[in-house]
Amino acid sequence: xxxxxxxxxxxxxxxxxxxxxxxxxxxxxxxxxxxxxxxxxxxxxxxxxxxxxxxxxxxxxxxxxxxxxxxxxxxxxxxxxxxxxxxxxxxxxxxxxxxxxxxxxxxxxxxxxxxxxxxxxxxxxxxxxxxxxxxxxxxxxxxxxxxxxxxxxxxxxxxxxxxxxxxxxxxxxxxxxxxxxxxxxxxxx
Amino acid sequence: xxxxxxxxxxxxxxxxxxxxxxxxxxxxxxxxxxxxxxxxxxxxxxxxxxxxxxxxxxxxxxxxxxxxxxxxxxxxxxxxxxxxxxxxxxxxxxxxxxxxxxxxxxxxxxxxxxxxxxxxxxxxxxxxxxxxxxxxxxxxxxxxxxxxxxxxxxxxxxxxxxxxxxxxxxxxxxxxxxxxxxxxxxxxxxxxxxxxxxxxxxxxxxxxxxxxxxxxxxxxxxxxxxxxxxxxxxxxxxxxxxxxxxxxxxxxxxxxxxxxxxxxxxxxxxxxxxxxxxxxxxxxxxxxxxxxxxxxxxxxxxxxxxxxxxxxxxxxxxxxxxxxx
Numbered sequence: 001x002x003x004x005x006x007x008x009x010x011x012x013x014x015x016x017x018x019x020x021x022x023x024x025x026x027x028x029x030x031x032x033x034x035x036x037x038x039x040x041x042x043x044x045x046x047x048x049x050x051x052x053x054x055x056x057x058x059x060x061x062x063x064x065x066x067x068x069x070x071x072x073x074x075x076x077x078x079x080x081x082x083x084x085x086x087x088x089x090x091x092x093x094x095x096x097x098x099x100x101x102x103x104x105x106x107x108x109x110x111x112x113x114x115x116x117x118x119x120x121x122x123x124x125x126x127x128x129x130x131x132x133x134x135x136x137x138x139x140x141x142x143x144x145x146x147x148x149x150x151x152x153x154x155x156x157x158x159x160x161x162x163x164x165x166x167x168x169x170x171x172x173x174x175x176x177x178x179x180x181x182x183x184x185x186x187x188x189x
Numbered sequence: 190x191x192x193x194x195x196x197x198x199x200x201x202x203x204x205x206x207x208x209x210x211x212x213x214x215x216x217x218x219x220x221x222x223x224x225x226x227x228x229x230x231x232x233x234x235x236x237x238x239x240x241x242x243x244x245x246x247x248x249x250x251x252x253x254x255x256x257x258x259x260x261x262x263x264x265x266x267x268x269x270x271x272x273x274x275x276x277x278x279x280x281x282x283x284x285x286x287x288x289x290x291x292x293x294x295x296x297x298x299x300x301x302x303x304x305x306x307x308x309x310x311x312x313x314x315x316x317x318x319x320x321x322x323x324x325x326x327x328x329x330x331x332x333x334x335x336x337x338x339x340x341x342x343x344x345x346x347x348x349x350x351x352x353x354x355x356x357x358x359x360x361x362x363x364x365x366x367x368x369x370x371x372x373x374x375x376x377x378x379x380x381x382x383x384x385x386x387x388x389x390x391x392x393x394x395x396x397x398x399x400x401x402x403x404x405x406x407x408x409x410x411x412x413x414x415x416x417x418x419x420x421x422x423x424x425x426x427x428x429x430x431x432x433x434x435x436x437x438x439x440x441x442x443x444x445x446x447x448x449x450x451x452x453x454x455x456x457x458x459x460x461x462x463x464x465x466x467x468x469x470x471x472x473x474x475x476x477x478x479x480x481x482x483x484x485x486x487x488x489x490x491x492x493x494x495x496x497x498x499x500x501x502x503x504x505x506x507x508x509x510x511x512x513x514x
Contacts, residue, residue, distance in 0.1 A: 007287075028290060028291060029289065029292070030290075031239075031288060031290075031386075033433055033489075034408065034410050038386065040387070058287075
């Protein structure tokens with residue numbers, strides 16, 4: 001893997017730090033006029049998602065991390081692992097629930113999502129920004145209410161629970177923003 | 190069509206720069222301080238191990254010489270002072286290799302001035318007058334003066350003048366800066382740079398000019414050692430809103446001491462495998478011939494302009510920063 005000097009650190013660069021793959025978020029050059037130059041770097045640990053700050057002496061370097069984002073199709077869960085496939089070459093990856101984490105509640109069979117691979121092993125799963133899912137359970141709505149004020153909880157086919165307007169009914173398909181977990185609209189079949 | 194031919198600063202900023210330069214020139218004209226120009230290209234260069242320089246080839250067939258682009262006009266201006274110029278100032282470009290960031294551009298504009306017969310506190314008075322004048326109408330709070338030891342102690346609880354590896358390490362770990370231990374090791378000056386720039390400087394000069402004086406002797410550079418306390422040096426640094434604006438000294442006029450400090454810096458450069466340099470013999474000769482007692486300061490005008498205009502990045506005040514130059 002390539003070696004990157006502090007001068008090359010920029011947002012998005014993937015590097016190895018403390019044996020974990022990380023992504024640079026921000027890099028600030030700090031230098032007293034008559035003193036040592038430092039780079040104050042904001043960095044995200046891609047395994048834990050934690051953001052931290054770390055200072056380097058300018059000119060220090062880190063090894064690049066072999067991290068790539070790949071569009072994949074979610075296939076199924078066997079109870080222990082989730083399975084994904086690269087549509088282009090049918091290559092399959094399995095990924096345990098710990099890594100899937102919160103993303104799991106948005107994953108529907110056949111939907112596509114982004115799998116982050118580190119040394120060709122899944123590191124993190126990101127669902128599409130918008131997903132369309134059926135409501136499997138929600139209280140009956142009030143007729144004629146179109147305002148949506150307040151709303152009610154609705155359980156979706158993938159296990160997620162989102163707040164929906166009162167007029168939305170069980171069995172309907174809705175569009176949800178997975179970044180906020182918020183209802184966007186009903187989907188006309 | 191490419192857009193990067195355009196300046197990164199606004200027209201308004203160009204006018205503000207012109208206004209600032211005019212105000213500065215008027216300030217010194219009123220005080221009868223002489224404006225001078227010294228070469229950007231020179232045979233000698235400062236030996237400061239923390240400053241990287243640019244070199245260029247001077248070809249006068251059949252000879253070829255290496256010349257340096259100046260990291261500051263200090264040496265040349267001191268030669269003028271030794272030659273009897275009296276108080277002088279200069280507005281000019283300085284070059285520092287490898288420095289690029291939100292507050293750095295490798296080519297930048299410096300205001301440097303020397304006052305013959307001024308002590309450092311007198312120079313600090315004049316700095317205050319200049320800065321508050323430039324900020325008039327912008328409600329800058331009253332200028333603060335604080336010693337390095339006091340301000341360092343108040344933000345960290347540590348004594349900057351006496352190195353305690355254990356205390357410094359403990360402090361770094363408590364602040365989630367444990368990487369400092371590996372970076373700084375037993376290097377007192379490096380520890381001070383690290384802790385000061387992370388934990389002290391960001392708090393200095395909240396909408397005010399903050400002058401920090403009495404730097405630890407290990408960070409003396411070209412300042413003289415305080416006559417009452419050998420642990421500190423007569424050096425002052427200027428900050429506004431946590432941004433370092435400038436650096437001033439009661440100038441070291443002792444040629445022998447200066448020569449020794451150069452030797453020390455050259456030794457450090459050698460340890461760092463930095464490019465080999467020779468000390469500037471013309472400066473040493475000037476000091477031997479006699480530099481009048483004086484104090485001097487250099488202020489980064491691009492950063493000053495950032496503060497005058499509330500700009501977040503140095504690129505916002507430069508016509509063409511290095512990436513567009």
